[in-house]
Structure formats: structure tokens, C-alpha cells
Amino acid sequence: MEIVSPYKEAIDLVKETGGETNKFCYQCGMCDSVCPWNRVTNFSIRNLVRQATFGLPEFEGEEIWRCTTCGTCPDRCPRGVKQIEVGVSIRRIATEAGITPASIHTVSANLGGEGNPLGEPRKNRGDWAKDISVKPFAEDMEILYFPGCYLAYDGRLKKVAAATVNILNKAGVNFGILGDKENCCGESIRKTGDEELFKRLAKENIKTFIDAGVRRILVSSPHCYHTFLNEYPEFKVNFEIVHITQYLQELISQRRLKLGKKYEKKITYHDPCYLGRHNGIYNEPREVLKQASGKDVLEMFDSRRESLCCGGGGGGIWMDRKKGERFADIRVEQAVATGAEVLVTACPYCIINFEDSRLTLENCDALEVKDITEIVQEVI
Numbered sequence: 001m002e003i004v005s006p007y008k009e010a011i012d013l014v015k016e017t018g019g020e021t022n023k024f025c026y027q028c029g030m031c032d033s034v035c036p037w038n039r040v041t042n043f044s045i046r047n048l049v050r051q052a053t054f055g056l057p058e059f060e061g062e063e064i065w066r067c068t069t070c071g072t073c074p075d076r077c078p079r080g081v082k083q084i085e086v087g088v089s090i091r092r093i094a095t096e097a098g099i100t101p102a103s104i105h106t107v108s109a110n111l112g113g114e115g116n117p118l119g120e121p122r123k124n125r126g127d128w129a130k131d132i133s134v135k136p137f138a139e140d141m142e143i144l145y146f147p148g149c150y151l152a153y154d155g156r157l158k159k160v161a162a163a164t165v166n167i168l169n170k171a172g173v174n175f176g177i178l179g180d181k182e183n184c185c186g187e188s189i190r191k192t193g194d195e196e197l198f199k200r201l202a203k204e205n206i207k208t209f210i211d212a213g214v215r216r217i218l219v220s221s222p223h224c225y226h227t228f229l230n231e232y233p234e235f236k237v238n239f240e241i242v243h244i245t246q247y248l249q250e251l252i253s254q255r256r257l258k259l260g261k262k263y264e265k266k267i268t269y270h271d272p273c274y275l276g277r278h279n280g281i282y283n284e285p286r287e288v289l290k291q292a293s294g295k296d297v298l299e300m301f302d303s304r305r306e307s308l309c310c311g312g313g314g315g316g317i318w319m320d321r322k323k324g325e326r327f328a329d330i331r332v333e334q335a336v337a338t339g340a341e342v343l344v345t346a347c348p349y350c351i352i353n354f355e356d357s358r359l360t361l362e363n364c365d366a367l368e369v370k371d372i373t374e375i376v377q378e379v380i
């Protein structure tokens with residue numbers, strides 16, 4: 001039966017982008033029971049999916065902006081419903097109607113103007129590398145290092161970019177960077193519904209990669225990894241994408257990188273959503289950390305496929321979440337409960353959220369938050 005609705009055009013868009021799977025939903029409620037939002041408040045992706053099938057949800061209010069695209073519910077849905085795609089298509093409709101949270105509006109303007117969400121000048125994008133003498137990428141180099149926006153500009157995360165460079169130099173890798181020619185990968189703004197801006201950023205990056213003769217790209221962010229690997233092929237390109245956790249394991253197994261010391265502190269490891277659930281990379285970081293410390297990592301209560309989202313995906317990193325609604329707070333408490341001294345991860349969004357949580361929660365400030373490269377750097 002054809003749906004007669006003033007929103008028919010919008011419903012068609014939802015269908016095109018994954019909504020066709022909605023008809024398989026038999027309302028079992030599994031998606032809501034596994035969603036991290038239901039640990040901190042009430043939220044029903046099941047209702048959102050249902051509303052998107054028969055009408056449209058309310059655009060005003062927070063509901064359509066909650067999903068962090070963590071991947072837990074599609075991973076567990078017994079009927080293959082594409083909840084993330086449905087949620088993103090609802091956001092696309094809202095974005096096209098000019099209804100977005102103020103913070104996302106600002107981020108879109110920053111991305112459109114300067115190519116990064118922070119609104120930092122494009123011309124300063126390569127400045128993080130000035131004092132550590134990194135070469136500009138050239139076609140005969142073995143790999144392009146693409147640090148991404150936060151490692152290029154954020155004071156805490158520049159240390160991760162520097163640790164990565166230190167490791168690459170120790171291993172004798174012939175690499176370079178694009179500096180101010182680099183743009184945001186566009187992954188997260190796409191998940192907020194700004195499809196046009198995503199396409200613009202992606203096309204500009206692709207042209208830059210092709211013009212520079214790039215074949216293999218090393219990334220620090222799982223969000224860059226995901227979009228370069230799984231979304232940029234929509235533009236009929238095919239670069240080889242390597243996440244730093246994979247590359248570290250490769251360099252160690254090829255004996256290009258020698259770990260001469262042992263990391264002594266107790267480590268727990270957090271699987272970023274876009275590395276683990278979305279792309280199946282669970283073992284490589286654990287193996288690297290085992291090589292570095294001589295021990296298996298301490299596993300948190302929600303681990304590997306069940307890893308608890310930090311709250312940063314799907315544009316969550318740009319939204320102001322109320323105290324009591326921050327998943328990262330729960331995650332940091334889980335890390336402390338393992339007895340670990342260091343919470344290690346491999347994603348800039350996770351690091352920002354965990355650093356914030358460890359400082360604002362009681363009795364958690366002794367926990368160190370580190371990127372995997374910062375551990376490896378200490379043992380080479």
C-alpha cells in the first residue's frame with residue numbers, strides 16, 4: 001500500500017538510504033536494550049525507525065541527534081535493520097530543512113571555510129610537524145601519513161602525531177605529509193546529515209591524493225580509516241588504507257620496529273567503535289600492546305564487540321552532553337575497575353572524551369589516558 005503523506009519525499013529518502021530494511025523489524029526491542037543511551041537516559045532507536053517508516057519524527061528536540069553511530073544495534077539486530085542509515089537519513093532531511101543544533105552549524109561553517117571542524121586556519125594545518133622536520137609527501141615515498149584534524153590542531157593530540165612520527169622515523173619508514181593541502185576526511189559531518197559538505201571534502205581530498213601520486217595512506221583516526229576505506233570508493237577510487245594499529249603490528253612483525261624495553265604499567269585497552277565493531281580490528285592493537293608490555297591487556301567489562309562507545313561518533317564529539325549522560329564517564333569507571341594504571345585507545349575522539357572524564361570524575365584522575373603510539377614510543 002502506498003503511503004500518502006505530506007512527507008512522502010522524505011520517506012522515500014529514508015527508504016533509499018537503508019529504510020527498506022525497516023519492514024523486517026519485528027519490534028523485538030534488542031536495539032534499545034543494547035544502546036548505550038539507555039544506560040544514561042531513555043532513548044528508543046526502535047521508535048525512530050518506526051516513525052521514519054510511517055511518517056517522520058519530530059525534528060525539534062534532541063532525539064534525532066542522539067545516535068553516536070556506535071554500531072552496536074545493527075550488529076545485534078536479528079533482522080538486519082540498518083538503524084544508522086535510517087538515523088542519518090532523518091538528519092539529512094533535517095539538515096536540508098536548516099534544522100541543526102547550533103554547535104553542528106558552527107562545525108559545518110568551519111569545515112566549509114577552513115577544512116577542519118575547529119575553525120583553525122587552513123594555512124596552519126602542517127605546523128604541528130614544523131619542529132620535528134617531517135617531509136612533504138612525494139610520489140616515490142612508501143606511504144602518506146594523514147594525521148587528521150584533531151592530531152593536526154589539538155594541543156593534547158599533537159603529542160600523538162609526534163609519537164607516530166617518532167616511531168616511523170625509528171622504523172626507517174620513508175613517509176611524508178600533505179600539510180595544508182589536507183582536508184577533514186568528512187566522516188563525522190556526513191553522519192550528522194550534511195551529505196553535500198561530505199562530498200565536497202571527500203572530492204577535494206581525492207583530487208589531492210591523485211595529484212600527489214598517493215597509493216598507500218596511514219591514518220591515526222578510525223573515522224578517517226572508515227571513510228577512506230568504506231565510503232571514498234563511492235567516488236570510484238581505491239587507495240590502500242592502513243590504520244596505525246595495523247601498521248605498528250606490520251612494522252614489528254617485519255622487524256623494522258624493535259621494542260627494546262618493556263612497558264611496566266598495567267594497561268587496559270578500549271576498542272574504538274569505528275576500529276572494532278565497524279571494521280573488525282580487535283587483535284592488532286592487543287598484540288602490539290602485548291609486545292610492548294609482555295602481558296595481555298586487562299579487559300574491561302564491555303570489551304571487543306561489546307565495547308562501550310565513548311560518545312564521540314556521529315557528531316557526538318561536537319555536542320554538549322549533560323553531566324550524567326556521558327558514556328565516557330562510565331567507560332573511565334570501567335577502566336579504573338580493572339585495576340589498570342593506563343587506559344589505552346587508538347582514536348582521537350576517545351582520547352578527548354576520556355581525558356575530560358578522568359578529570360571531572362571523582363577518584364579517576366590517577367588513570368592515564370594514552371594513544372597506543374604513546375606506549376610504543378616509550379619502548380623503542
Ligand code: SF4
Binds near residue numbers: 028078080
Ligand atoms: S533489533 Fe532490529 S528487529 Fe529488533 S526492534 Fe530493533 S530494529 Fe526491530
Ligand code: SF4
Binds near residue numbers: 031034036037067
Ligand atoms: S548505533 Fe549505537 S548509539 Fe546509535 S542507536 Fe544504535 S546502539 Fe544506539
